[in-house]
Each structure stands twice: as C-alpha cells, then as structure tokens.
Amino acid sequence: MSDPVRVAVVGHTNTGKTSLLRTLTRDVGFGQVSDRPAVTRHVEGAALLVDGRAAMELYDTPGMEDSIALLEHLDEAGQGARRSDWIDVITSFLETPAARDRYAQESKVLRQILAADVALYVVDARDPVVGKHLDELEILRRCARPVVPILNFTASDEAQTATWTEQMSRLGLHAIARFDTVVLDDDGERRLFETIGTLLDAHRATIDRLIADRARMRGRLRDAACQLIADALVDAAAHVVRVEGAPGNDADPTTIAAVDDLKALVRHREQQCVDQLLDLFRFRPGDGHVGDIPLDDGRWGLDLFSPEAVKQFGIRTTGAVAAGAMAGLAVDAMFAGVSLGAGLATGAAIGALMQAGHSFGRRLLDRARGHHELRVADSTLLVLQARQVELLQALERRGHAAMDPVAIDGAGSKPPKRLAAPLRKARLHPEWSRLQGDGADIASDARMAVVRAMSEALCT
Numbered sequence: 001m002s003d004p005v006r007v008a009v010v011g012h013t014n015t016g017k018t019s020l021l022r023t024l025t026r027d028v029g030f031g032q033v034s035d036r037p038a039v040t041r042h043v044e045g046a047a048l049l050v051d052g053r054a055a056m057e058l059y060d061t062p063g064m065e066d067s068i069a070l071l072e073h074l075d076e077a078g079q080g081a082r083r084s085d086w087i088d089v090i091t092s093f094l095e096t097p098a099a100r101d102r103y104a105q106e107s108k109v110l111r112q113i114l115a116a117d118v119a120l121y122v123v124d125a126r127d128p129v130v131g132k133h134l135d136e137l138e139i140l141r142r143c144a145r146p147v148v149p150i151l152n153f154t155a156s157d158e159a160q161t162a163t164w165t166e167q168m169s170r171l172g173l174h175a176i177a178r179f180d181t182v183v184l185d186d187d188g189e190r191r192l193f194e195t196i197g198t199l200l201d202a203h204r205a206t207i208d209r210l211i212a213d214r215a216r217m218r219g220r221l222r223d224a225a226c227q228l229i230a231d232a233l234v235d236a237a238a239h240v241v242r243v244e245g246a247p248g249n250d251a252d253p254t255t256i257a258a259v260d261d262l263k264a265l266v267r268h269r270e271q272q273c274v275d276q277l278l279d280l281f282r283f284r285p286g287d288g289h290v291g292d293i294p295l296d297d298g299r300w301g302l303d304l305f306s307p308e309a310v311k312q313f314g315i316r317t318t319g320a321v322a323a324g325a326m327a328g329l330a331v332d333a334m335f336a337g338v339s340l341g342a343g344l345a346t347g348a349a350i351g352a353l354m355q356a357g358h359s360f361g362r363r364l365l366d367r368a369r370g371h372h373e374l375r376v377a378d379s380t381l382l383v384l385q386a387r388q389v390e391l392l393q394a395l396e397r398r399g400h401a402a403m404d405p406v407a408i409d410g411a412g413s414k415p416p417k418r419l420a421a422p423l424r425k426a427r428l429h430p431e432w433s434r435l436q437g438d439g440a441d442i443a444s445d446a447r448m449a450v451v452r453a454m455s456e457a458l459c460t
Contacts, residue, residue, distance in 0.1 A: 004047065004054040005196065005203045008116035010109050010140065012132060013063025015124040016152040019181035019401030021046060021060045024189070026282050028400045030060075043112050048210060055210040059116065061109045067135040070106050073098065074139070086142035090114070113143045117200055120177075125151040125159040129167045137171055146199040149173050150192070155180040175199060181401040186218060222396070222459060225277055229388045230422075230454035232273040234447065236266050237381055237419070237426040238433035241374040255374070262374050263305055265435045266384070270304055273388055281395040283406075310379050313386040313415050375427070378419050386415035389458060422454035 009017045022030045025046045043061050047054040064070070078089035090110055093099055099107040113119050119140055123133060140147050149168050154161055161178065168176050177192040179185070190211055197207035243258045278285060394406045419427075426432055432447040434440045441447065 002203060002206050005056045005118070005200060005206060006116045007056060007058050007196070008061060008109075008112045008119045008145075009058060009122060010061050010113060010119050010136075011063065011122040012067070012136060013065060015063070015122045015127075016181050016401070017063070017122045018044075018060050019399070020120070020122055020150065020152065020179065021058055022401040023179075023181045023184060023399040024048065024058060026400050028282065028284060030400075043108055050206075050209050050213045055206050055213075059112050061112050062105045064106050064109060064132075064136050064139075066103070066106065067132050067139060070103055071135045071139055073103070074142070087114075087144045090142060110139075110143065113140065113145055116145060117203065118146045118148060118196055119143070120148050120150050122150045122152050123164060125154050125161050125164055125178075126156055128160065129163060134171075137173070147173060148175055148177055148192070148195055148199065150177045150179050153180055153182065154178045154188075155183040155185075181399045182404075183402075184397055184399040186214075189214065218396075221280065222392075223455070224280055225392045225395075226455040226458040227451065228273055228276045228280065229385070229392065229458055230451045232269055232388065233381065233385055233423055233454060234426045234451050235269050235433045235435050236376050236384060237423040238429050238431075239265065239375065239435040240430040240433075243372055243374055255372075258374050262376070266376055266380070267304055269435060270384055270388070274391065277388070277391060277395060281398070282400065283395065283398070304383060305380055309383045309387075313383055315379050315382045315386065315415050381419060381423060382415050385458075420454060420457050422450045422457065426450055 009020060011017050018030065021044075022028060025048065027046070030044070030046060043059050045057060045059045048056040048058065074086075074089060074093060077093055078086060091114070094107055094110060121137065121140060137147070137149075149164075151159070151161055151164050153159055165176055168174070175195045175198060177188070177195050179188045179192060193207050193211050193214075197204045200207070239262070241258050241262050243255055275285060391406065398406060426447075429447070430436055431439065431441045432444070432450070434442050
C-alpha cells in the first residue's frame with residue numbers, strides 16, 4: 001500500500017466538519033459537535049485503516065471565521081502576482097505576525113491544506129450561498145490543492161442541493177459529493193471516496209482498497225448483529241419455567257410470581273441485546289428515542305409483553321404468555337377429563353412420548369403430577385425479533401454525528417407470521433437458554449447450529 005491519502009476537512013464554522021469526521025471514522029467521540037459556532041479551535045486528526053495500516057488520514061480544522069478580510073489581505077499581499085504565484089504568497093503570509101495574531105485560526109487551516117493531498121470543503125446544504133462561501137473557495141483555490149465540495153445535511157427537507165450544485169459548477173468545481181452526517185448513506189460514502197480517487201490518481205489503488213474494506217466491514221457488522229439477535233431469540237424461545245400448582249390457574253400466586261419473573265428475565269435479555277448492538281455499531285447506550293416504541297436512556301419504553309407492542313408491529317396474537325410446552329400440550333389433550341391410568345390408549349400415548357426423549361418424558365410426568373410450564377408466547381417472540389431487526393436497520397442508517405435518538409416505530413419492519421424453524425426447534429430444548437442459569441448448555445454444537453441458522457434467516 002502506498003502512503004496514506006492526507007485529507008484536510010475545511011469550511012466555514014458550524015457546517016458539520018467534525019460531524020463528517022465522526023461519520024467517516026464511526027466514532028461518536030471524535031471532536032466536539034455543537035450548534036454553537038467555532039467549536040473546533042485546533043486541528044484534530046484520525047486515520048482510516050485497511051489491514052492495520054493507515055489508508056487515509058483525516059484532519060479536522062477550525063472554521064474560517066473571517067474569510068472576507070483574509071482574502072482582502074492576501075489580495076494586498078499578492079498584488080502583481082501571477083496565478084501560479086499565489087501559493088508563494090500564502091506561504092509567505094503564514095510567516096507574518098498577522099498570521100499568528102489576527103488570522104491565527106485561518107492560518108491553521110491554510111497550513112493543513114498545504115500539507116494535505118486534497119481538501120474537502122464542507123458546506124451546510126441548508127444554508128443559502130453567500131459571499132463568505134465564495135471567498136473561502138477562492139482562498140482554497142489559491143492553495144493549489146484539489147478541492148471536493150461536500151454538501152452536508154442533504155437528507156434535510158431544507159437542503160438547497162440544486163442551488164449549491166449550480167454555484168459550484170460556475171466556479172469550476174464539478175466533482176461534488178453529497179453526504180449526510182446524520183443519515184448514513186453507504187453509497188454516498190463510497191462516491192465520496194471515488195471522487196477523491198478520481199482527483200488523486202497516484203492514490204487510486206489505496207482508495208480502492210479502502211472502498212472494498214468498507215464494504216467488507218458493513219457485511220461483517222451485519223453478520224455480527226444478526227448473530228447477537230439470533231442468540232437472544234434462542235435464549236427467549238428455549239427458556240421454560242417449571243411451576244408447581246394448578247395448570248391454567250392464572251390467579252395462583254405462585255404462577256403470577258413465576259410469570260413476572262419470566263417477563264423480567266426476557267426484558268433483561270432483550271436489553272442486553274440492545275446494548276450489544278449499540279456497542280457493536282459504536283454508539284452510546286442512550287442513543288434511542290422517538291416513535292411509539294422509544295429507547296429511553298438505552299431502554300425500550302414500550303413493554304415487550306404489552307398488547308400495544310404486538311399491535312404496533314402488526315403481529316397476530318397466537319397465545320398467552322403462560323403457554324404450555326409441547327409435552328404439556330400433549331398431556332392436556334390426552335388428559336381431557338381422564339386420570340393417569342384411564343386406559344390402555346392413554347398409556348400407549350404416554351409411552352410413545354416417553355420414547356421421544358428423556359426431556360419429554362420428564363416434562364410429561366411433571367404435568368401428570370400437577371406441575372406446569374411457563375414460556376414466552378410466539379407473539380412476544382415475534383415482537384422481540386421485529387424490534388431488534390428494526391433497531392439493526394436504524395443503526396445501519398445512523399450517522400455517528402446524529403444527535404437525535406434512534407427512531408423505532410414499527411413502520412420499517414415486516415415481522416414473519418410465525419416463528420422461524422430454528423426458534424421452533426429451540427422451543428424443545430430448555431437447556432439451550434442461558435436464562436436457565438448455571439445448567440444452561442449454551443456451547444453445544446446443536447445450539448450453535450440453530451443460532452447460525454436463525455442468524456442467516458435474519459440476514460436474508
């Protein structure tokens with residue numbers, strides 16, 4: 001790999017330069033983002049790595065606070081200079097007291113541009129085109145470095161993209177990139193890198209490697225996220241709570257307490273998955289809110305088990321939270337008004353179930369002795385799946401400079417009508433759920449195969 005591409009990110013104050021760096025580096029902690037102008041007071045740098053080596057070095061610069069006066073000063077200093085001499089004029093200016101005093105901020109910008117291979121000129125596409133922008137672009141032109149205008153916040157309804165594009169074309173700047181640091185557009189990022197590669201032919205191979213690495217990274221992120229969601233779904237689907245008491249008696253205090261404990265466990269497991277997804281995509285725990293299913297301080301605001309959650313995601317209710325496991329349902333059907341020794345047919349059916357496996361046999365006997373099982377309803381599992389998938393989709397679209405919380409409202413999800421086959425299989429293996437405690441067998445090959453199958457189903 002050749003030397004890294006050195007990129008200076010420049011522009012007027014408060015146009016989103018630091019926000020652009022946060023999005024490109026996937027680092028919510030880079031620099032300081034604020035609505036106040038002139039937040040960045042010095043140059044900050046970051047590197048984009050490919051195979052452990054820097055492919056691109058990005059430098060955030062202070063905003064040009066007085067470009068109009070600076071251009072007039074350069075005009076006076078360069079009277080009689082030919083176009084090819086402007087860079088000499090600027091170099092000489094940087095050694096003057098004015099560069100260290102009145103134009104200290106602008107001088108930091110100019111020095112970084114001269115040390116860079118290309119300058120990214122960031123403008124807020126929501127702003128009108130005014131004289132300060134034209135003066136800044138003229139100063140950049142005199143630095144004799146390729147300039148790529150970046151129209152930021154293009155996803156906003158207030159963006160004046162067409163006006164800015166026309167104005168840039170009049171200035172001879174046709175390699176324009178459209179980007180949004182709040183709503184991440186992978187195509188926009190790729191086109192930005194391609195534009196830089198077009199202007200810097202000597203670095204084209206490095207840029208191509210960076211583009212390919214970003215594509216691989218997106219794929220790896222999605223695979224890892226689907227794996228996290230699948231693992232949580234298997235935990236919730238497989239978990240079974242054994243309760244001693246009259247089956248079907250919803251008013252039984254023991255059953256009520258067991259149901260509450262089950263809900264708390266599943267809510268906690270979902271929250272773990274939320275935290276893991278936010279961390280995977282390098283967001284903060286509290287990056288969530290908005291809509292009828294908000295993330296408040298990193299936690300879902302709408303109860304996972306509530307009818308409103310089921311309705312929000314358009315899922316049909318298929319059963320109660322306290323639903324019997326397969327063996328229990330089979331026993332319910334066989335013992336419709338008869339006792340354990342009611343006849344040869346019943347005994348034969350029990351024997352057949354006993355042959356199906358030790359777990360079924362044990363659960364069958366528990367049921368016959370008056371015990372019953374609680375498990376998460378299919379509808380709740382489908383809600384869990386739907387909103388974790390929608391959270392994943394929201395995080396994939398979220399820029400790392402976004403200040404508003406993640407929006408999850410159920411509109412972007414298309415939940416399946418029934419549980420996927422891997423989850424139906426997990427239903428039969430309580431030992432696969434880490435919610436069971438120390439006795440869980442979460443490392444078994446069979447469980448890992450089910451998690452992989454569920455992950456693949458989520459990623460398609």
